[in-house]
Amino acid sequence: MSSNILNQFLSENLEDLRNKGLYNEIDPLESANGPIIKINRKELINLSSNNYLGLATNDTLKTIAKEAVDKYGVGAGAVRTINGTLQIHVELEETLAKFKHTEAAIAYQSGFNCNMAAISAVMDKNDAILSDELNHASIIDGCRLSKAKIIRFNHSDMDDLRAKAKEATESGQYNKVMVITDGVFSMDGDIAKLPEIVKIAEEFDLITYVDDAHGSGVLGKGAGTVKHFGLSDKVDFQIGTLSKAIGVVGGYVAGKQQLIDWLKVRSRPFLFSTSVTPADAAASKKAIEMLMESTALNEKLWENSEYLKAGLKKLGFNIGDSETPITPCIIGDEVKTQEFSKKLNEAGVYAKSIVFPTVPRGTGRVRNMPSAAHTKEMLDQALTIYEAVGKELEII
Ligand SMILES: *Cc1c(COP(=O)(O)O)cnc(C)c1O
Numbered sequence: 556m557s558s559n560i561l562n563q564f565l566s567e568n569l570e571d572l573r574n575k576g577l578y579n580e581i582d583p584l585e586s587a588n589g590p591i592i593k594i595n596r597k598e599l600i601n602l603s604s605n606n607y608l609g610l611a612t613n614d615t616l617k618t619i620a621k622e623a624v625d626k627y628g629v630g631a632g633a634v635r636t637i638n639g640t641l642q643i644h645v646e647l648e649e650t651l652a653k654f655k656h657t658e659a660a661i662a663y664q665s666g667f668n669c670n671m672a673a674i675s676a677v678m679d680k681n682d683a684i685l686s687d688e689l690n691h692a693s694i695i696d697g698c699r700l701s702k703a704k705i706i707r708f709n710h711s712d713m714d715d716l717r718a719k720a721k722e723a724t725e726s727g728q729y730n731k732v733m734v735i736t737d738g739v740f741s742m743d744g745d746i747a748k749l750p751e752i753v754k755i756a757e758e759f760d761l762i763t764y765v766d767d768a769h770g771s772g773v774l775g776k777g778a779g780t781v782k783h784f785g786l787s788d789k790v791d792f793q794i795g796t797l798s799k800a801i802g803v804v805g806g807y808v809a810g811k812q813q814l815i816d817w818l819k820v821r822s823r824p825f826l827f828s829t830s831v832t833p834a835d836a837a838a839s840k841k842a843i844e845m846l847m848e849s850t851a852l853n854e855k856l857w858e859n860s861e862y863l864k865a866g867l868k869k870l871g872f873n874i875g876d877s878e879t880p881i882t883p884c885i886i887g888d889e890v891k892t893q894e895f896s897k898k899l900n901e902a903g904v905y906a907k908s909i910v911f912p913t914v915p916r917g918t919g920r921v922r923n924m925p926s927a928a929h930t931k932e933m934l935d936q937a938l939t940i941y942e943a944v945g946k947e948l949e950i951i
Contacts, residue, residue: 576893587612590928592905599905600937602923607772607880608852609928610802615845616838623837631830636819639830647840648807654778654843655795655809656787661818662839664831666768666796666806670697672822673792673808674735677762678703683729685719685761687711687736687747694735694766704729710740713751720759731762738767738780742914742922744877746770746780753789764792772800773879777846777853797831797839801846805831805839855927856880859934863925866938871951875920882923883909884941886950892919895948902940 572578586593589612592601610616623643633639644662651660663669674697678684682703686694689710698705706723709715716734723732734756736747749765756763767779775782777800781790791814797805808818819825830836846853860880867874873885886892889910896908899921910919925934945951 590926590930590933594905597903599900599903600929600933600940602904602906602925602937604924604926605769605799606802606928607800607856607924607926608802608846609926610800610842610845610852612928613802613842613845616802616841619841620834620838623833627833629834630832633829634825634827635830636826641830641833641836643833643836643840644830647836647843650840650843651795651807651809654847655793656778656782657793657809658812659815660807660809661815661822661825662797662831662836663806663808663822663824664828665804666766666794666798667693668824668828669794669796669806669808670694670766671700672697672824673794673818674698674703674733674764675701676818676822677701678731678733681729682731682733683723685716685723685732685734689740689742690735690737691741691766691768694737698735703733711745711748713748713755716752717755717758720755720761724759724761732759733762733764735764736766738765738770739774739879739881741769741881742909742920743875743883744879744881746774746783746878749780749784749786749790753786757789762792763790764794765790766794768794768796768799768806769879769881771795772846772853773856776850797835797842801839801842803835803839803842805835852927856925859925859927859929862931863923863934863937866934867923867941870938870942870945872941872945880925882925883920884923885918885920887917887919889916889919891948891950892921895944895950896921898944898948899940902944904937904940 582594584592588604588606590601591598627641631639648660648662670693678701680702684698684703685706685708688707706719708719738747770780774780781787781793793809795807797803864882875883875885886895892908892910899906906921906923909922
């Protein structure tokens with residue numbers, strides 16, 4: 556028998572979401588998540604994936620993954636600390652440390668898990684965390700899990716951060732104070748002001764933590780936001796994902812050997828959840844080696860991003876102030892934003908609408924994620940569709 560209280564809770568809340576048009580219907584892909592995707596037997600130009608470099612469908616990586624399955628099987632068989640550490644996991648971590656120019660690195664099952672793992676391994680109820688108000692949900696949850704006092708600062712507002720860092724450290728209330736930020740903010744595509752954050756951290760002896768999920772593979776010729784600013788030895792925790800530009804799945808923390816040693820004995824997702832599959836580890840390692848050997852995909856990503864941005868801007872769309880390939884088309888009104896995304900879809904472009912509460916009210920947008928795998932023809936076709944739908948809805 557199922558609980559009546561639960562059933563009532565679920566049906567009331569689901570109905571409420573559906574009535575408000577906030578229930579997210581998922582469209583399964585009938586193809587790989589490449590530059591062209593197939594949904595409901597229809598082909599669409601895909602401007603919604605985080606597969607920045609097109610590596611999710613790369614032939615070399617597919618071969619490497621298959622070879623890893625033949626050698627190691629489909630699963631790792633245990634958590635890392637029992638006997639689920641295969642040689643390929645160690646090789647992946649060594650490669651990650653080289654990629655990030657750090658002493659060591661530790662791999663996790665996802666970027667989300669990194670934040671569950673790393674923050675609470677170091678911070679506790681006697682500590683404080685200064686957190687950018689637009690930080691990713693997994694950072695917010697990771698901070699909560701640590702039980703540290705969370706002090707939010709205004710988005711990329713260095714005066715606010717400085718004042719709050721001063722107050723927190725001078726109060727003598729906390730053993731440790733950490734500052735934590737996304738490297739690249741995923742909704743607007745702006746870059747964290749890391750040189751200033753590092754300076755403030757040095758002044759007040761803050762622990763620095765940068766989650767660079769959207770920066771790795773993208774900025775710093777691929778090595779990420781920290782490298783972009785030349786701060787590799789100034790940031791304590793560099794978090795990355797293997798699920799976006801790297802094209803596979805997983806996450807990692809890169810930093811000093813001592814930090815990684817500690818995470819290997821104290822971070823709970825490492826101790827209590829099975830490691831990524833051999834195929835994931837092998838494909839991720841190879842993808843990172845490819846990024847270190849050649850910047851061609853990275854250059855193609857930027858070329859395509861500039862092309863799409865220039866095209867949308869010329870058509871008269873408000874594309875915000877993005878400094879990265881993330882290209883929002885800001886519409887404002889939530890209902891109109893959703894209608895715009897729907898009409899783009901009908902015309903052959905898959906670009907998701909993002910509205911409150913993911914972004915502030917009145918700043919609804921369709922977010923475009925160009926990749927290295929798009930051709931000029933695909934982008935031109937997308938721009939033609941944008942123009943037609945934009946005019947139809949009187950957005951341009
Ligand atoms: C996407 C993202 C994550 C989650 O990464 P996954 O590997 O998909 O779990 C974590 N942090 C930030 C900042 C992200 O943008």
